[in-house]
Structures are given as structure tokens and as C-alpha cells.
Amino acid sequence: MEKHIVLLPGDGIGPEVTKAAKKVLQAVADRYQHSFTFESHDIGGVAIDQQGTPLPEDTVKAAKKADAIFLGAVGGPKWDQLPGHMRPEKGLLGIRKQLGLFANLRPVKAFPQLLHASPLKQEVVAASDLLIVRELTGGLYFGQPSERRNGGKEVVDTLAYERSEIERIVDQAFKSARVRRKQLTSVDKANVLESSRMWREVVEEKSKEYPDVLVEHMLVDAAAMKLVTNPAYFDVLVTENMFGDILSDEASVLTGSLGMLPSASLNEHGVGLYEPVHGSAPDIAGQNKANPLASILSVAMMLKHSFGMEEEAEQVEAAVHEVLDEGYHTSDIDLVGGIQVSGSGLATKVVDQ
Amino acid sequence: MEKHIVLLPGDGIGPEVTKAAKKVLQAVADRYQHSFTFESHDIGGVAIDQQGTPLPEDTVKAAKKADAIFLGAVGGPKWDQLPGHMRPEKGLLGIRKQLGLFANLRPVKAFPQLLHASPLKQEVVAASDLLIVRELTGGLYFGQPSERRNGGKEVVDTLAYERSEIERIVDQAFKSARVRRKQLTSVDKANVLESSRMWREVVEEKSKEYPDVLVEHMLVDAAAMKLVTNPAYFDVLVTENMFGDILSDEASVLTGSLGMLPSASLNEHGVGLYEPVHGSAPDIAGQNKANPLASILSVAMMLKHSFGMEEEAEQVEAAVHEVLDEGYHTSDIDLVGGIQVSGSGLATKVVDQ
Ligand SMILES: CC(C)[C@H](C(=O)O)[C@@H](O)C(=O)O
Ligand SMILES: CC(C)[C@H](C(=O)O)[C@@H](O)C(=O)O
Numbered sequence: 192m193e194k195h196i197v198l199l200p201g202d203g204i205g206p207e208v209t210k211a212a213k214k215v216l217q218a219v220a221d222r223y224q225h226s227f228t229f230e231s232h233d234i235g236g237v238a239i240d241q242q243g244t245p246l247p248e249d250t251v252k253a254a255k256k257a258d259a260i261f262l263g264a265v266g267g268p269k270w271d272q273l274p275g276h277m278r279p280e281k282g283l284l285g286i287r288k289q290l291g292l293f294a295n296l297r298p299v300k301a302f303p304q305l306l307h308a309s310p311l312k313q314e315v316v317a318a319s320d321l322l323i324v325r326e327l328t329g330g331l332y333f334g335q336p337s338e339r340r341n342g343g344k345e346v347v348d349t350l351a352y353e354r355s356e357i358e359r360i361v362d363q364a365f366k367s368a369r370v371r372r373k374q375l376t377s378v379d380k381a382n383v384l385e386s387s388r389m390w391r392e393v394v395e396e397k398s399k400e401y402p403d404v405l406v407e408h409m410l411v412d413a414a415a416m417k418l419v420t421n422p423a424y425f426d427v428l429v430t431e432n433m434f435g436d437i438l439s440d441e442a443s444v445l446t447g448s449l450g451m452l453p454s455a456s457l458n459e460h461g462v463g464l465y466e467p468v469h470g471s472a473p474d475i476a477g478q479n480k481a482n483p484l485a486s487i488l489s490v491a492m493m494l495k496h497s498f499g500m501e502e503e504a505e506q507v508e509a510a511v512h513e514v515l516d517e518g519y520h521t522s523d524i525d526l527v528g529g530i531q532v533s534g535s536g537l538a539t540k541v542v543d544q
Numbered sequence: 545m546e547k548h549i550v551l552l553p554g555d556g557i558g559p560e561v562t563k564a565a566k567k568v569l570q571a572v573a574d575r576y577q578h579s580f581t582f583e584s585h586d587i588g589g590v591a592i593d594q595q596g597t598p599l600p601e602d603t604v605k606a607a608k609k610a611d612a613i614f615l616g617a618v619g620g621p622k623w624d625q626l627p628g629h630m631r632p633e634k635g636l637l638g639i640r641k642q643l644g645l646f647a648n649l650r651p652v653k654a655f656p657q658l659l660h661a662s663p664l665k666q667e668v669v670a671a672s673d674l675l676i677v678r679e680l681t682g683g684l685y686f687g688q689p690s691e692r693r694n695g696g697k698e699v700v701d702t703l704a705y706e707r708s709e710i711e712r713i714v715d716q717a718f719k720s721a722r723v724r725r726k727q728l729t730s731v732d733k734a735n736v737l738e739s740s741r742m743w744r745e746v747v748e749e750k751s752k753e754y755p756d757v758l759v760e761h762m763l764v765d766a767a768a769m770k771l772v773t774n775p776a777y778f779d780v781l782v783t784e785n786m787f788g789d790i791l792s793d794e795a796s797v798l799t800g801s802l803g804m805l806p807s808a809s810l811n812e813h814g815v816g817l818y819e820p821v822h823g824s825a826p827d828i829a830g831q832n833k834a835n836p837l838a839s840i841l842s843v844a845m846m847l848k849h850s851f852g853m854e855e856e857a858e859q860v861e862a863a864v865h866e867v868l869d870e871g872y873h874t875s876d877i878d879l880v881g882g883i884q885v886s887g888s889g890l891a892t893k894v895v896d897q
Contacts, residue, residue: 275735275741278735280735280736284736309665310664310665310668310772310773310774311663311664311665311772312662312663312664312665315663331703331736331737332736334700337737337738338738339738339742343707344706344707344708345704345705345706345707346704346705346707346738346739346742347687347702347703347704347705347738347739348702348703348737348738348739349700349701349702349703350684350700350701350702350703351698351699351700352698352699352700353697353698354696354697354698354699355697380786380789382628382631382633383633383637383684383685384684384690384701385690385691385692385699385700385701386699386700386701388628389692389699411789411790412789412790412792412793413793415768415790415791415793415794416793416794416796416797418794419663419664419772419794419797419798420663420797421663433733433786434790436733436764436765437764437765437768437787437790438768439765440765440766440768440769441768441769441771441772441794443769444769444772444773445772
């Protein structure tokens with residue numbers, strides 16, 4: 192197959208982990224006789240520095256034509272004092288909106304090798320294997336008005352959804368649940384928010400199309416508790432943008448493997464932006480220390496979700512497990528009796544599997 | 545001192561734990577020669593059943609005249625299918641708003657005796673001692689419009705704040721920090737929300753009045769992570785209503801002592817509503833099993849925050865620690881080598897200290 196991939200290395204350790212992702216994609220192309228072409232563009236802080244805006248036009252144009260996009264990371268203290276519209280995050284929010292990347296998929300799975308680094312007791316967290324499906328282009332993040340009023344005496348933000356926006360994310364979540372353990376937890380605040388009541392109705396309606404999936408509703412405060420007390424309880428959790436932001440980050444630290452977590456943000460045509468969950472880690476940038484495994488697992492998600500390459504995706508995931516089993520790791524991880532290597536060294540180990 | 549206390553026993557185990565709270569208040573009155581008078585009113589499900597509304601007028605009237613209010617719990621499956629405005633929670637939201645109870649204080653402290661019940665590793669959670677200050681009468685909970693639009697094709701909720709509402713809760717948080725370890729973490733989503741940017745400005749301004757308090761800003765997603773990875777990091781955490789709902793529930797399960805956590809909701813005149821954090825637990829209601837300690841610790845907060853009775857409050861807290869040290873506990877708690885007693889039995893033990 193021929194696929195065109197846009198790389199957005201971004202800031203901090205972004206370029207390093209993007210290099211690792213590209214290396215793995217090239218190895219997959221070689222081994223399975225695909226042809227992957229690449230082009231790189233600026234986003235975030237580096238785009239502000241080079242082109243005066245966090246999301247240059249040519250980046251958007253290229254992304255719109257790509258079969259898939261890989262993003263390293265954006266942001267860093269260097270740009271923290273800039274005004275709102277000139278912040279690196281605006282690049283990320285902008286590309287999500289412009290490409291219609293409404294479905295953010297964040298799997299969290301315990302790696303047995305890394306459980307000792309979890310803040311949770313081993314018996315609480317060991318069986319965890321959940322997927323958070325977060326709505327990514329609606330809600331409080333984009334609703335209007337979002338402004339000061341009355342001479343600065345008041346402020347409003349708006350949590351707005353179209354019913355169709357709720358329908359498509361809920362549908363995506365049911366589809367995800369169907370190929371997993373068939374359990375869907377829909378998280379809302381229906382005892383307070385009108386938008387949550389609509390959300391609940393849509394889930395009830397959609398559930399008729401997926402009679403094989405077991406659905407339940409959970410309030411967001413209860414979900415925030417349950418993620419800590421019993422993360423293994425969840426299979427697929429679906430929720431709106433802001434709740435998803437909070438809960439997916441809460442979930443990301445449960446298993447002690449934040450440096451290992453991938454993500455995908457998909458649009459209606461299956462085009463996706465793939466990105467490691469960890470940030471730009473400016474403190475270790477440029478030192479070849481960054482853990483490339485979250486990026487490599489994001490590549491596996493790309494192969495599966497945007498290219499339909501199930502076997503290739505499984506191969507990449509297996510290779511990651513293999514290097515961990517062999518004890519190789521970067522300095523962010525502490526594997527008893529393991530062998531510490533550089534970021535690029537670890538990527539090479541994965542490719543050599 | 546003479547004080548008039550309104551009791552709102554509510555639903556499920558509410559009446560049982562309210563009885564325990566009253567018993568302790570009477571013991572304090574006896575021992576310190578105060579005169580506490582009591583009157584009881586309906587709220588929540590029981591009010592729906594008896595008077596056809598979750599918040600009867602005479603409840604509000606009585607509460608407005610009280611020096612302090614104690615609330616047991618509201619809600620239960622019996623009322624879950626009722627329409628929104630007839631749900632037990634509306635009683636709670638209504639009384640918060642009508643009495644202007646804008647400052648919700650939720651302390652979370654690890655009890656050494658109960659740490660084994662925590663989902664977190666002992667070394668992660670042991671030193672935790674934090675206070676969440678949640679804004680309780682603004683934001684998404686009360687903002688207008690909150691409605692369907694365009695024939696049901698769209699829905700909006702509104703996150704609205706007046707600057708003065710932000711100022712008073714931030715001020716309360718600084719005051720709380722000043723009598724604790726003098727560290728304040730203000731939690732917002734300033735990289736996305738205009739309301740959060742105003743929140744951040746107010747915190748910066750107020751901080752000039754409290755130069756002895758160390759302030760930092762943290763994004764809500766980062767806070768959701770940090771509460772799990774390092775809860776001992778926090779002293780006082782202040783945030784808006786919805787973020788506070790999620791984070792305070794997340795925090796409540798960290799130490800393994802959810803059945804022990806008190807809360808206070810204060811207005812500008814120091815009148816407060818005191819309530820255990822646990823819910824109405826309908827499954828064990830009426831069996832004299834409910835743990836009364838969260839309610840008794842809520843009484844301690846009442847003595848301190850509404851009556852200025854520091855010594856009495858400390859006495860009550862000490863008595864709770866004492867009974868735990870002696871090994872007494874209700875069935876929700878598993879104390880190795882402890883002595884299991886009934887809810888009223890445990891309350892008597894506290895009073896007998
Ligand atoms: C950078 C920020 C705007 C973003 C978000 O809140 O969506 C980030 O936290 C994320 O979760 O991808
Ligand atoms: C019952 C509900 C409306 C309430 C809230 O969200 O405020 C509860 O969760 C709480 O935290 O006291």
C-alpha cells in the first residue's frame with residue numbers, strides 16, 4: 192500500500208520521538224512491502240519561532256492531504272508567557288478543529304514489567320486495560336461565547352454540543368467496545384448539566400444499534416473515584432471533551448507507564464493524528480534520553496486505525512513488549528536488572544525485533 | 545454560648561449519622577456549658593415523599609435562621625427516575641444557592657490506622673494532608689442559558705462567573721492556607737477557558753494581600769494526575785465548581801477512608817452547612833451499620849468554622865482518633881485486630897472519650 196504521512200515534530204523531545212516513529216514506519220514499509228512517504232511541518236513553539244504562528248497555513252494544508260499525521264509534542268516554558276492566541280497549544284487545538292479530529296482514543300494498559308512504578312498497589316492496578324474515548328472538537332473548548340462581560344466584571348465560557356457531534360463520538364465508542372470486551376461506560380454529569388442529559392439520551396438511543404454491548408452511565412465524580420479504586424473495572428469509557436481531558440490524564444498515571452502511552456485522534460474519514468501522551472519534556476530535550484515507546488505504540492495505532500494494517504500493528508506492539516521483556520529501557524523507567532539505553536538505541540532495538 | 549442548629553437528616557443512612565452528630569453536639573454542650581438547640585427538617589427524597597418537593601419552603605426558612613446546619617445525605621435509587629427538577633440533588637443544589645454557601649471545604653487526611661485500605665501504595669499516600677476549597681454556587685452548575693436549542697438539535701450549558709465570586713472563594717482559600725502550611729495550588733484550565741484566565745488574574749492579585757502564602761497555578765489535567773502520583777504534594781487546592789466536584793471526589797478515595805471524610809460549605813456570614821462526604825448508602829440504611837465518624841468530624845468543622853470553638857473542635861477530633869486507636873470501627877472498615885461495633889455504638893465510644 193502507498194501512504195503519505197505528515198510528521199509534526201514540534202517542541203522539546205518532539206523531534207527525537209518523531210525520528211523514532213519514522214524509523215519504525217520505514218521498517219514496517221520495508222518488511223511488508225508498503226511505500227510510505229513523509230513530509231515534515233512546523234507546529235507549536237517551533238512554528239511560532241520560525242513563522243510567527245503556532246499553526247502555519249502550509250501545515251494545515253499538508254495535514255489535510257495526508258493519510259495520517261504523527262505529532263511529537265508541543266509547548267515549553269519558552270512560550271508560556273505569550274498571549275493566548277500565540278501559545279503552542281493553539282496549534283494543537285487548531286489542527287484538531289480544522290481536520291475534524293473529533294475522536295480521541297487513549298488506551299491505558301498495565302505493562303507487567305512497569306507495574307512497580309505505579310502509585311497504586313499492584314493488586315489494584317494489575318488487570319487494568321481500558322480505553323478512554325474523548326470527544327475532542329466540541330464542548331467548553333470551542334463553545335461561543337467565551338468572553339469577559341460588563342467591563343470585566345463577568346466572564347462566560349460555553350459548553351455547546353450539536354446532537355450530531357454527540358452521536359458520532361458515542362457511535363465511535365460503541366464500535367471500539369465491540370472489538371474489545373463489549374462494555375461501555377458513558378460518563379456525564381446528568382444530575383446537573385442539560386448537555387449531559389442529551390448525552391445520556393443519545394447513548395440510550397445508540398445502544399439499540401449495539402445490543403451486544405453492555406452500557407452503563409456513570410457520573411463524572413464517581414468515575415474519577417472508580418478510576419483510582421478499581422481501574423480494572425473499565426473497558427471503554429466515553430465522555431465529552433473537558434471531562435475526557437481530566438479523566439484521561441488521571442488514568443494515564445495509574446499504571447506507572449506514562450512514558451509508554453499512545454493516542455489517536457480520528458476524523459470521520461479515518462484520517463488520524465497520532466501522538467504520544469507524554470508532553471514535550473523540555474528538561475531532557477536534545478539529550479537522546481526520551482523514551483520512544485509511546486511514539487512507537489502511536490505508530491501501531493496509526494497502522495491499525497488509519498491504514499487498516501492489523502498484522503503490522505500487532506507486530507509493532509509485540510516488538511515493544513519484546514524489548515521490555517529483554518530488559519531494555521530509557522532512563523525514565525527503572526527496570527530491575529534492566530539495561531539502560533538511549534532513546535535512539537531503544538528505537539533500534541524495537542526495529543531489530 | 546447559645547447556638548441554634550438545623551438538622552437535615554435526609555435519605556438512606558442520613559438519619560442515622562445525623563443522630564450521631566446530634567449526640568456529639570449535645571455532649572459538647574454539656575461538657576463546655578453551651579446551649580445548643582435543634583430542629584429537624586426535610587430535604588431530598590424524604591421531602592419529595594412527604595411534601596412533594598426536594599426543598600420545602602420551611603426547610604429554607606429554618607436554615608436561613610440557623611447558626612449552622614447539619615445535613616446527613618440525600619438521594620437513592622427510589623427517586624432516580626424522577627424528572628430533573630424533582631430529584632433529591634435539587635434540594636442540595638437549592639440550599640447551597642439560597643444560603644449562598646459558596647465555599648466548600650473538603651479536608652483529606654490519611655489516618656495511619658486505615659492506610660492499608662488505600663488503593664495507593666503506603667509510601668505514596670501516608671503523608672497526605674490536603675484541603676480542597678471548591679467554589680460551590682457558580683460556574684456550570686448555575687450558569688444560564690442551560691437549554692436545548694434549534695428543535696433539540698443543539699444543547700448549551702454556561703460556565704459563568706462574576707469576578708467578585710472568584711475573589712471571595714480565592715480569598716477564603718488564602719485564609720485557609722494561612723492557618724495551614726501556607727501553600728496554595730490554584731487549579732484551572734487557563735490554556736483553554738476565558739473564565740480560567742480571569743481566575744488566574746484574581747489569584748495573582750489576591751496573592752499580594754497574602755505575601756506569606758506560596759501560590760502556584762496548575763492545570764486541571766495536571767492536578768488530576770498529581771493527586772494520584774503525589775497527594776502529599778498539596779496543602780490547599782482551590783478551584784471552580786465543576787473541577788472541584790471531580791478533584792475532590794478523586795481525592796476522597798486516596799487515603800482509604802472515604803467513610804471518615806467531613807465537609808463544610810460556608811457563606812459570607814460564617815453560617816455553614818456541614819455534611820459527611822459519603823453518600824446515602826441505601827444498601828445499608830436502617831441497619832445501624834453506617835460509620836458515624838465522617839459526620840462527627842463534620843461536627844468538629846461546625847464547632848470550629850461556624851461557632852469559633854477551636855478547643856471543642858480539637859476535642860472531638862481527638863476523640864475520633866482515640867476510638868480508632870483503641871480499634872473500634874464499623875463494618876465498612878477493616879481494622880486488623882479491631883473490634884467491630886454498630887454505628888450508634890461507635891458514636892457512644894466517641895462521646896465517652
Ligand atoms: C494542551 C491542551 C489544550 C490539551 C487539551 O486540554 O486538550 C492537552 O491537555 C491534551 O489533553 O491534549
Ligand atoms: C449531588 C451533586 C449535585 C453534588 C455536586 O455535584 O455538587 C455532589 O456530587 C457533591 O459533590 O456534593
